[in-house]
Amino acid sequence: MITRRTLLAGAAVAAATPVLALAPRAEAATVLPLTVVNHTYRYANNAIFLYVVGTDLATGQQVYVRADGTRVPVSASLNGPDGFADLSIPLAANGDTHLNLPWMSGRIYVSIGQKVKFRVVTDGNGRPALQHPAGWVSSDPSYGVLHDFMEFTFKSDGMFCNTTMVDMFSIPMELRLDGQSSQTVGTLVPNGRDTIFAGIAANPAFRPLIIGDNLRVIAPGHGIDSGIFASGYFDPYITQVWNTYASTNLRVVVGGTTYTGRVSGGQLVFNNGIRTFARPSTRDIFYCNGALDAGGTSGPVAAILGAAFNRSTLHNHADQPTTDRSTFYLTSVSNHYARVLHENTRDHKAYGFPFDDVANFASYVQDSAPTSLRLRLTPFNATSA
Incomplete structure (x- = not known):
């Protein structure tokens, strides 16, 4: 069974009890149509960038995906003169953006206003590996960029994906996975983004987790590591x-x-x-x-x-x-970061900590015969979601 603890195994990125049982086995297609919908109602398509990065499960190589759906192993040659790799995929000039996801495990990042910076380095085994943006590290070169991500594993026995807030929350995202059924997760209530920041700000212990002018809120574990949250809170x-x-x-x-x-x-x-x-x-x-x-x-x-x-x-x-x-x-004394996230999703499901899938409260879906995935960037304001 795929859980968040195993979802990104071997992907060299941050990585809870199964939450959904797989339907009877049906071989998944080798590519999955992905539609990206810009319903932020604040940012134009040309201000938004997409990144698909992760691991080729067959080879263990870290890879990225080009706009044409090609899965490409990362290499140091991707680093430009500034030392960073531009792995961005621009959204379509107008309307929805259509891509094909190959079999792999990883993340889909979204950045707004600016591109985020990846760097290809050498891991402990001497293989090329990606350094990902870390919105909870103040020295990270993408710290000041509005960005967020979702996680997925797509392989022969299906698609497994979630809208994670385990590390941080910044851009409201919704996933709809179609296949043996149609499942939607991650939808915030109207004005949910603003309400999340207001809810975090209302708790003095958690208020320091808000970065910038509501740029993002980071998880309290990262707050401890950053020295802005009490290590003895619990x-x-x-x-x-x-x-x-x-x-x-x-x-x-x-x-x-x-x-x-x-x-x-x-x-x-x-x-x-x-x-x-x-x-x-x-x-x-x-x-x-x-x-x-x-x-x-x-x-x-x-x-x-x-x-x-x-x-x-x-x-x-x-x-x-x-x-x-x-x-x-x-x-x-509780994880009020997670509480506020759950309070502001329509189905009360969110991934506010790594074991949030216990008793099926995580924003996670899976399908053993997927036919399409839609990633919708939902409203930043009071517009109905």
């Missing part, structure tokens, strides 16, 4: 959780099996072969990593714990995962 809540389960059993259900945990010796100890979990840090919670790393057979339990921490349901719900969204984000 500490009081973690203490509550650890104190509660020192005397009460925590029950986590995965695939019909219940795993029981209890805090002992400062660690959360489970039965049935599940690994012991050390007390996580705030950074571990936001990144769903470190003490909450989802590797190995204990991964599904780690994902559920990570989601429960971020949604602040772990302390007062001993049976996990919780699936009632009305119980999420109710405490003062």
